[in-house]
Amino acid sequence: MPRGLFITLEGLDGSGKTTQIKRLAAWLKQRDPAEGVVLTRQPGGTVTGDRIRSLVLDSRSIGLAPMTEMALMFADRAQAIAEVIQPALDAGKIVLCDRFTDSTEAYQGGGRELGSAPVLELHRLLCANLQPDLTLLLLPRLDFSLARARHRNQHVETNTGLNETRFEQEQDAFFTRVWQKYHEIAARDPARVLLIEGDLTIDQVHEQIVAAVSKCLRTLAPQKPA
Ligand code: TMP
DSSP states (O other): OOOOEEEEEEESTTSSHHHHHHHHHHHHHHHOTTSOEEEEESSOSSHHHHHHHHHHHOTTOTTOOHHHHHHHHHHHHHHHIIIIIHHHHHTTOEEEEESOHHHHIIIIIIITOOOHHHHHHHHHHHSTTOOOSEEEEEEOOHHHHHHHHHHHHHHHHHHHOOOOOTTTTSOHHHHHHHHHHHHHHHHHOTTTEEEEESSOOHHHHHHHHHHHHHHHHHHHGGGSOO
16 A cells, blocks of 8 residues: 655654654645645653643652553554544655654663563554654653753743653663663664764754655655555
8 A cells, every 4th residue: 555654753852853743744845736744752742642742741750650651652552543633644645754763662671661662562553553664763862851851841831831851851871771772773773763863963963864855756756645
């Protein structure tokens, strides 16, 4: 069956992926205004997913067991695949997803030390092992990312009352494990994962992303519906 293109963005909190995904969506729409581009995020992106997002990111959700946290991430993802991602791919659209199963592997598998195996197994069981065509993994310096994420979320809470700081309150050791697991994923799957690291400007990161997405579009173009 013809399929659209599934692109995920990954990285630590404060890595700039939300800025980059919006720029990529704008670039794709400018390149071909007729192209269907669906922008979504995890957790969230559906009504059910937004409710799971509030629960899992709110710092008042005290004492969530790591397994519960992982199960909630997969409940969100299964819903997003059923409701948003798979229908869009079946319709030949380009789906841009801000975080996917690599986040669960990095944060719950690495950060919470549950390991990769249960994450990959749950992905097979609950997500039909759906794999992105391309994953853009942004890993600027760990200290910069964390400082930016913590500052931004405080600001958001002051202005909107939205509390999404549960993960940012983790210690640096947690994020070091997340960082290491992301590197492990990139090394394991270089054909899918483009690792973008170092002190790059927003424009430089965007250029690397555009080059990778253009290549992917050229490769998959013949499979798309007329
Ligand atoms: P973000 O949407 O602002 O990137 O924040 C989502 C937070 O949720 C971020 O700290 C990473 C975390 N997260 C997990 O721990 N596991 C997951 O599977 C996903 C999708 C996100």
